[in-house]
Amino acid sequence: MKVFLSADIEGCCGVAFIHDMMPGKSWFPYFQKQLGREVSAACEGALAAGAEKILVRDSHYLGCNIIPTDLPEDERIFLSRGVPHDPYVMMGGIQDDKYDAAIFVASHSGRHSRDTNVAHTFTDALEVFTINGVNMSEFTLSALMASYNNVPVVFLSGDKGACDEAEDVMPGITTVSTFELQGGRAVVAQHPNIVVRKIREKVQEALEGDFSKLIVPLPEEFDMRMRFHAHAQAFNMSYYPGAERLDNFTVRLCSKDFMDILRFIHFAVIPLRGGEFDQD
Template sequence: MHVFISVDIEGITDVTWWWDEKEKGREEVACRRMTAEANAAVEGALAAGARKITVADSHGSMRNILPELLHPAATLVRGQSRPLGMMQGVDRKVDAAMLIGYHAMAGTKNATLAHTYTGQVHRLWVNGVEVGEIGFNARVAGRFGVPVVLLSGDAAACREAERAIPGITTVQVKDAMGYINAANDHPETAQAKIRKAATAALGNLKAVKPLTLKGAPRVRVELRTVQQADLAALAPGISRLDGYTVEYKAQDMAEAHKTLRAIFTLARAAKW
């Protein structure tokens, strides 16, 4: 059994502010906890019989997980500019995917550091369904026939995953009272919960189906400023719907992801 694990940082226990992952001293603590929760998922997968495990560092620079502390059974996907981004490593040889340390979509109430990929995105839809990173990435996995069987994060992220992916196992490691706070599990408690849930989720693998689309994906992106949309609409194949919103069609979710990344890159150049 080949298990793919995508690991973000905002849903890791005790991470409640952007500087937790950027400030000297705090950054190392956050990266250590990110690595530890990744290891918990790896250990749970091994206990369930996994023979191959791919871990994708999926936050920011994508160079956060500490390789020397990562479980030696895992292969680490590291670094930016990857064709599938947070889901790099998913293919048809993978049996199950896990999302560790994930967060809720932009605009979610009482959700720690909730956002959708970048600060430029206000809302995102795939074929009329509003999604965040959880729903979009699950559909990328579904493109390859891979079910997302486990998610860990705050309570809001868990609720979002349960709405989007029937049968998924979720692990709540913190509960937010706003955007930059949370009541957090002790790191060892969070790791134990993830470890146990990973084993259980893989033991009930058939309960979760890959999240697939009927027909080709149509992706709509509502950006935060008009100039961001001005720049995004310069790309071939991008339609402008209104001042803030652009839309495009893709052959599949892998292509949809590439185009979405191009939109982010263009929008990031906006000065206002």
């Protein structure tokens, strides 16, 4: 069994603010280590379930968050760091091998959610991102990428909103909630060690079960709409081949090929994050 693991960081146990994930800020080293612990737990669970290969994709921003030596020292585990510059974004590498299952660690809610203080979908430049009228998060888009490669989506850990969304999109998926929002700007979480143990146990449990049907159905046609904060961004994106500007802030792209949607995101949206070609 080959397992693809996509690791973000905003869904780590106890993340409260965006500064928690910013290199140079006081809490980043802690959450960097916590990410390593949660990913390691998922790897241990997968190995216990019989995984013969695990590709860990460090998928937050520039892909240099996981400290390699924090992962289990096992020849079956491989770590993908940096920016692949392919249309699969946080799932880069899933297209290069035949994977039997995809799992997500430290996932977070999308821009449309109020379940975390750091809700976003790829970039804060996007105000609304829908496909066929459904709000997209990084997870829901990644789940479609997995389906595009015929890979079942088996497990997700992250904030409660991300878990609820995953269970709604993929009934039968196994989830572990790492924290939930309290009031306006606070978060509540169990002890990190408890969360780490749950991740290990639930990943093993999920991969030992029958997950063959956990594939998100791909629609026959994709109607993608993005509403940007700045009208200049929408104006710029409207020149992408096949795209049209619906109003001052909204761009639409329709296609029967999901790869057309991924190409638009790759060339038009992801660069808005900045830093994609940084070398330091």
